[in-house]
């Protein structure tokens with residue numbers, strides 16, 4: 001027990017102790033904390049759907065019809081009509097043959113990677129991939145080869161080495177701390193040439209990128225079916241909770257039979273599935289939301305660059321404001337909090353040493369004035385540091 005205290009004290013001393021804020025309102029462009037309103041610039045609720053009344057209505061109707069819990073895992077008696085409706089909605093949205101839904105995106109990554117590769121196989125991972133991908137790689141027992149960020153040449157050389165067993169290449173399509181994009185056309189080509197499976201994590205691209213919001217593969221014009229394994233989450237732009245994997249019928253059947261995080265956990269509640277179906281429908285029917293998100297994104301990027309901030313290589317709403325020093329990043333975040341702006345500091349080990357930053361994310365439901373307010377606050381506070 002005393003060891004726990006020491007661990008916590010060490011974290012506190014390094015300025016790395018974290019604890020959650022309590023949000024007292026709906027998730028939206030503004031949130032209430034301790035009775036006061038804050039502009040929320042750190043949510044993945046990109047399109048504002050997490051607080052949308054249509055999703056809440058769908059959830060209520062499903063709870064009325066089906067109750068709250070599912071009582072069992074998907075393969076026992078937990079699969080209900082609404083799970084099938086949700087998986088059909090994902091199939092329509094992604095244009096694949098089949099899809100299956102896990103309770104979270106984290107579980108989708110862990111279970112899928114474990115189902116696809118094991119001891120004797122090799123998995124190739126971009127250095128900046130999401131933690132859930134790394135956890136899946138480690139749990140799989142496959143040999144893990146980490147390649148430098150976005151470095152297709154290096155990946156090509158790694159894949160060219162003699163190997164036995166299967167090869168799986170996994171990448172985020174939008175990297176979650178820098179907002180840059182994986183070079184998908186080159187990755188697809190290299191994987192095809194070397195007989196490797198390609199798996200994409202579209203967590204931050206779903207609902208955000210591509211003409212119809214289908215993700216980065218759509219953005220790059222890569223047709224559905226060319227990438228064998230496409231994972232994404234229903235908990236960010238879709239406004240609900242759950243992870244999906246879209247691909248062939250065989251892939252879906254394999255996951256149902258082999259993915260431990262699908263098999264050994266209780267099925268998602270009906271209300272959550274119904275909210276996801278409603279969220280996907282709004283993404284399909286209201287492209288103006290995505291247009292608003294991108295308008296706010298451009299405004300934020302241009303405004304920060306004009307004011308001399310380093311926002312790195314972002315090409316998406318994920319907007320790092322790179323400060324460098326952890327203590328300074330925390331201080332800048334606190335100053336913004338005093339201005340009623342929520343934008344937490346991201347520190348090592350989440351980002352490399354010396355690359356502490358704020359991570360701002362605009363939403364479709366922010367106004368131009370909201371973004372202006374953040375820019376003005378950053379310009380005045382940033383200079384004082």
Ligand SMILES: *Cc1c(COP(=O)(O)O)cnc(C)c1O
Pocket residue numbers: 104105106107109130132172176201203204233234235241242243
């Ligand atoms: C958020 C995220 C996940 C996990 O999704 P959840 O639904 O939150 O569990 C996986 N991959 C990436 C890249 C993410 O950003």
